[in-house]
Amino acid sequence: MNILFVNACVRSDSRTYRLARKILGKLNGNVTEVNLEKENIQPLTSKTLEKRVKLLIDKHYDDEFLRYARQFAQADMIVIAAPFWDLSFPALLKCYVEAITVSGITFKYTEKGILGLCQAKKLIYVSTSGGYIPDNNFGYGYFQSLAENLYGIPETQFFKAEGLDIIDNDVEEIMQKSLAQIDSIL
Numbered sequence: 001m002n003i004l005f006v007n008a009c010v011r012s013d014s015r016t017y018r019l020a021r022k023i024l025g026k027l028n029g030n031v032t033e034v035n036l037e038k039e040n041i042q043p044l045t046s047k048t049l050e051k052r053v054k055l056l057i058d059k060h061y062d063d064e065f066l067r068y069a070r071q072f073a074q075a076d077m078i079v080i081a082a083p084f085w086d087l088s089f090p091a092l093l094k095c096y097v098e099a100i101t102v103s104g105i106t107f108k109y110t111e112k113g114i115l116g117l118c119q120a121k122k123l124i125y126v127s128t129s130g131g132y133i134p135d136n137n138f139g140y141g142y143f144q145s146l147a148e149n150l151y152g153i154p155e156t157q158f159f160k161a162e163g164l165d166i167i168d169n170d171v172e173e174i175m176q177k178s179l180a181q182i183d184s185i186l
Ligand SMILES: Cc1cc2nc3c(=O)[nH]c(=O)nc-3n(C[C@H](O)[C@H](O)[C@H](O)COP(=O)(O)O)c2cc1C
Pocket: 009, 010, 011, 013, 014, 015, 016, 017, 082, 083, 084, 085, 086, 087, 088, 128, 129, 130, 131, 132, 133, 164, 165
């Protein structure tokens, strides 16, 4: 199995990354990591959007510029690790979403609506938060919706550790509970 690990963790001692390592250790397959901080993917602008539209009109799906979308579409399983920032996730990850959400590669428009073109059967999203994640989870919830409504990925799963910055919370105990949960579920 070809596993794509999208790493949006930026802190050197990231708790989210620690949970992600546990998840990856439980999965069988070849892991390819996309470290978003190292990739430096820029948001779409007038210039880059125009370039992309031209590539798509000319059906140059194999162009280097579209490599993240191709890689995402071809993965068998996707693991996304992102800390809970400003009620969602780091902007680095939104730039990545812009880079992979490409019609003709990860989804396409049809007479009946949108059809997902991604090969992955499952997307796992992992996050940790300083406080508690509200029910309208704009982190995982957003990726759940992308998987269902755009990419055609049938299953999503969420792992988390919450309350890590709440004063007097026992951070290691919370982390151990999350790690044990991953261990028992995967
Ligand atoms: C820029 C920034 C924004 C954050 N926003 C939130 C937030 O909206 N809600 C929350 O509960 N915690 C928030 N936090 C705290 C982080 O979610 C928490 O420390 C998390 O465990 C960080 O993950 P990491 O250890 O993988 O870096 C924020 C932290 C940073 C640095």
